[in-house]
Amino acid sequence: MNQNTILLQQGTVVLCNRNRYFDLHGAEANDLVLYRLTFDILKKNAGTPEQEIVYEPLQEPWRADGEIFVQSYLQVFELVKRLYVLEEEQAHAYTKQALLYELILLLEQERTLPMNPQEQHTYSIQQVIDYIDRHYKQQITREDLAQLAGFHPHVFSRIFKEETGDSFSNYLSKLRIRKAKALMLTTNRKLNDIASAVGYTNGLYLSRKFKQITGYSPSSFAAMEKRIVIYDWVGNLLALGITPVGAASFFGLHANPFLRNLLADVIDVGRQDVEKVIALNPDLIIAPIWIGATFIQRLENIAPTIVVPYGDPFDRFHQLAQIVNKTEAAARFMMNYQQKAEALRQRLLQFIQPDETVGLYELSPNHSIWVLNDFHGRGGYNIFRGLGLKPPASITQRVIGKGMPLEIQLDHLPLFAADHMIISYTFKDRGMPYIKDLLEHPVWAELEASKHPKIYYIDRNLYHANDVYSLYCQLDLMEELLQHPVNQKTHNHFVHKNEDKWV
CATH class of the missing domain: 3.40.50.1980 (Nitrogenase molybdenum iron protein domain)
Structure with missing residues (x-):
């Protein structure tokens, strides 16, 4: 290149700037295979008027011509291969551009990354592990990875064992068996299909490797009680x-x-x-x-x-029950929950009329407050799903069933106010400034729930959990709570009669 000779070996990366020439010569009896990646670097034309922005190709060298020494060759190799695939698939320009930036950033970072030999070994093996984790479904050999990492196969085996505590073949087998276990737990696929999905030729071979690694057969694993x-x-x-x-x-x-x-x-x-x-x-x-x-x-x-x-807590509960083969137990628990919630809903009719609305909120720093939904804990599922209490239209439209709760400034609280307002904060000392901000804010006196009174404070720590067992227990607390709105003269929060038991 420009009268300089560069010996190309496995893992060599070379930069050739614009307006250069190079000749390639393969060694006798050896094939020369390389990837050529071309791209333009644009710069703003400084001579144009400010209102007219024009970009033109960079003419001066970006970096010095010649070999770029990289320590994570595998990662560079993977990025270049993916760029070639995108080119063949005529992928969107933005997709290719993003991958190119990732490659350039990697090369720039490695230029300023000094390493001693031990650190280089660790880094190289980590790149190999990343490669294995992404390609375990494919045929992977020790010789291939040693070549990619730039080691002799025997040296590669020794360094891999030193860095991971395991041989390459054992590491790959354990990874494939973990992936097979995950598929056995979450799908109904046949053993042959699972074998193919994790890189084995057939179910019989998977079964043999499974027992070799774990000490038991796939069928025994499916039936056993899981840790x-x-x-x-x-x-x-x-x-x-x-x-x-x-x-x-x-x-x-x-x-x-x-x-x-x-x-x-x-x-x-x-x-x-x-x-x-x-x-x-x-x-x-x-x-x-x-x-x-x-x-x-x-x-x-x-x-x-x-x-x-993120989502409906009972949906997650039923999915878990399928994984651990406890669907009948899940159905029984769900029936008990629904019966308990319905009985409580009937008893609450004397405190909350059918046409009245209920909102759930949590105090936050900086004069803000969260409007909570049915999936974010603090008893939200019980309030809006289990007990079927009705939120205001603004909360239904903006928050209920959505991915996340909504944070608003206290100034906007009247827009999301309900007839009954349940307000969460930490009852310990750190929560006191939040409640002070609320009580002293001008909007507080405007709230209808504050005037009547229909405000209820809940301890965030007590109501935070959103698993189904905690939701079931929280129903008892909800009954006590909704019978005791806040005393508007003292603003004291309600303390559950069993609080010494709960906290």
């Missing part, structure tokens, strides 16, 4: 008669007063600690989507992980 770790939805398991080996909850596992006595022997794994999860050797992990994609990916490397989406 489960669950995040946030532990009450759903308890409602099915299942006690997990480990769990975590938003305020701490044993902070939920409804579940505390049932969780004495359950390990609190915390919300970001994978080591405690690994120690429990679970067969299944259940986690909500909001716990974060990065942490979920770490959990998936431990055991099959079911990701629970």
